[in-house]
Amino acid sequence: MKIYVPMDSAAKALGADEVAAKLTQEIAARGLKAEIVRNGTRGMIWLEPLVEIEKDGERLAYGPIAEDDVAALLEGQIDTLGKVEDIPFFARQTRLTFERCGVIDPLSLADYEAHGGLEGLKRAIGMSQDAIIDEVKTSGLRGRGGAGFPTGIKWDTVRLAKAPQKYIVCNADEGDSGTFADRMIMEGDPFTLIEGMAIAGLGCGATKGYVYTRSEYPDAVSVMRQAIEIARAAGVLGTNVLGCGRAFDMEVRVGAGAYVCGEETSLLNSLEGKRGVVRAKPPLPALEGFLGRPTVVNNVISLATVPVIFAKGAEHYANFGLGRSKGTMPIQIAGNVKFGGLFETAFGMPLGTLVNEIAGGTASGRPVKAVQVGGPLGAYLHTDQFDTPFGYEEFDGQKALIGHAGIVVFDDTADMLAMARFAMEFCAVESCGKCTPCRIGAVRGVETLDRIKEGDASAIPLLEDLCEVMTDGSLCALGGFTPFPVLSALRHFPEEFAPNTAQKEAAE
Amino acid sequence: MTPASSPYDDGTIAEIISSHAHLEGPLLPMLHALQESFGVIPEAAHAPLCKALTITRAELKGVISFYHDFREKPAGKHVLKICRAEACQSMGGTALAERLLEKLGLDWHGTTPDGKLTVEPVYCLGLCACAPAAMLDEKLIARADEARVEKALAAKKTGGSA
Numbered sequence: 001m002k003i004y005v006p007m008d009s010a011a012k013a014l015g016a017d018e019v020a021a022k023l024t025q026e027i028a029a030r031g032l033k034a035e036i037v038r039n040g041t042r043g044m045i046w047l048e049p050l051v052e053i054e055k056d057g058e059r060l061a062y063g064p065i066a067e068d069d070v071a072a073l074l075e076g077q078i079d080t081l082g083k084v085e086d087i088p089f090f091a092r093q094t095r096l097t098f099e100r101c102g103v104i105d106p107l108s109l110a111d112y113e114a115h116g117g118l119e120g121l122k123r124a125i126g127m128s129q130d131a132i133i134d135e136v137k138t139s140g141l142r143g144r145g146g147a148g149f150p151t152g153i154k155w156d157t158v159r160l161a162k163a164p165q166k167y168i169v170c171n172a173d174e175g176d177s178g179t180f181a182d183r184m185i186m187e188g189d190p191f192t193l194i195e196g197m198a199i200a201g202l203g204c205g206a207t208k209g210y211v212y213t214r215s216e217y218p219d220a221v222s223v224m225r226q227a228i229e230i231a232r233a234a235g236v237l238g239t240n241v242l243g244c245g246r247a248f249d250m251e252v253r254v255g256a257g258a259y260v261c262g263e264e265t266s267l268l269n270s271l272e273g274k275r276g277v278v279r280a281k282p283p284l285p286a287l288e289g290f291l292g293r294p295t296v297v298n299n300v301i302s303l304a305t306v307p308v309i310f311a312k313g314a315e316h317y318a319n320f321g322l323g324r325s326k327g328t329m330p331i332q333i334a335g336n337v338k339f340g341g342l343f344e345t346a347f348g349m350p351l352g353t354l355v356n357e358i359a360g361g362t363a364s365g366r367p368v369k370a371v372q373v374g375g376p377l378g379a380y381l382h383t384d385q386f387d388t389p390f391g392y393e394e395f396d397g398q399k400a401l402i403g404h405a406g407i408v409v410f411d412d413t414a415d416m417l418a419m420a421r422f423a424m425e426f427c428a429v430e431s432c433g434k435c436t437p438c439r440i441g442a443v444r445g446v447e448t449l450d451r452i453k454e455g456d457a458s459a460i461p462l463l464e465d466l467c468e469v470m471t472d473g474s475l476c477a478l479g480g481f482t483p484f485p486v487l488s489a490l491r492h493f494p495e496e497f498a499p500n501t502a503q504k505e506a507a508e
Numbered sequence: 509m510t511p512a513s514s515p516y517d518d519g520t521i522a523e524i525i526s527s528h529a530h531l532e533g534p535l536l537p538m539l540h541a542l543q544e545s546f547g548v549i550p551e552a553a554h555a556p557l558c559k560a561l562t563i564t565r566a567e568l569k570g571v572i573s574f575y576h577d578f579r580e581k582p583a584g585k586h587v588l589k590i591c592r593a594e595a596c597q598s599m600g601g602t603a604l605a606e607r608l609l610e611k612l613g614l615d616w617h618g619t620t621p622d623g624k625l626t627v628e629p630v631y632c633l634g635l636c637a638c639a640p641a642a643m644l645d646e647k648l649i650a651r652a653d654e655a656r657v658e659k660a661l662a663a664k665k666t667g668g669s670a
Binding site: 009010013014046174175177178179180208215216217218254255257258259270272274276277290332336337340341342363372376406408409410411422426429430432 | 532533536539540561571596598599631633634636637646649
């Protein structure tokens, strides 16, 4: 008998470690023959800690399991949820990038290989650099960090650059509220990121990689570091990748609590040991990146998707999706929802379906008021926009963005003026200070929103003007995109910015 | 998270610097290691860091002050981080933070008079599907409410420096 208890941070934050400890104790007390496996999460966070028991070739799920449920669980007194694959939230997904996450022991390379791991890298080893880049181009993979830039074109730029040393840098600085896909895959299937980076290294002629992640993610840091050690010992990383004669090695670097370091040039400065200020582009990091050398900077999910593209073929991947948004996207359903978690699906599902059907509406049971998509720099969408299909261009058409695909649902108690103010406040706290529209604009934005709250209607055009300056004049997305949440709140919920309402609320 | 007591040992500082010197871009790893050992970036480490990396004191100060994580003054024995980001706000995180701060008699970044606890804001712990979230030292708390946070705080009091 095998008993799976997730070691994902979210499961642990809901008591998974206590459940595992109690299981160990009860198994010993009963003299049972059972092995406890600490897996990643299956992504259904409302069911965590989700325990799975594998017996007689069948793997059944139980959850959420509390420490006090353990004895009853072992005695068969708790009803099963059935197989994870049959739970509707899971059954509706298309799991490509997250296929193994939650299924395997994240630190067992044998388990990884038994579930199709390393097939992509082995195939890439037999291909020329040209063919590797073409495969990525054909897959239609676009940057999953938010910008949506075609990954293959970025890789090609680095491949064609001439330099004694090139780098693959994985942007794992997942600071957007409502997102946790990077954390989940680093904790639940770290070898897939390692494999993706190794393929990128072979394709671009880069021999060194860095994963730059957050100090707020201590578990992910620890799992990634252990996985890299294991991969190195097994010859997946090192001077002779799987015996192919070419080298690729990597290490994990930890940020220090600066949101702006998720911006690629700021990240590179931080990696070099400098203040995490944004660099002007050009030069592109692909030509002058880490230490001035050609560097691929890709999001975790972009790189973690590369192995499945190589294992199953670019066409297979490109067959999913909608228009120019090809493949699947791990959508992270968060905030005030009944069923929160990770939902990987082909692009194209309407936002309303995600919120009302998949997420099951709000946890509070109150009506949905707004949905912020794409983190703190993403727009607030109104329920009137719920038929928008989930895709890069489709959201762009709604003056919104999908970003890293986190969706945060708010019920009707949300104060949209306060949310707009928070967006400006956050920008002021996290601004790197390099460009004036962001550094000064965010502070003025907070002040202007305070004037609106006090009933000064003349401040509304001023706010719009300020947002225009920030959009057009900022160096990076922090200052440039903060107007998305601010203006969308103003546009879709104007009554909350009107003098009467705002004043009445201020007086209360 | 039990920082060694002052004074800051020059030998340890030198060892931390030399053990990271071979890295590309070694400053952040050095600063993290220093803070791990001492609980702060000690002033005594400034000169040796500048010398090892051939940077000016202004550059070093610039880096230390840029990042929220690095401390020049020690924090309380335990650090409670409460998430202020949007997903946690959608589940009542703002009100929770206000109530906890009021109960503890602290403002953000404040430390209790007995030096036992510092409270800091954090912007996202990646627990957005089980919000609101908090972190006490390295222990994560999901679906945080006053009772759960107070229970965790009480466990620290009775359990010592776990």
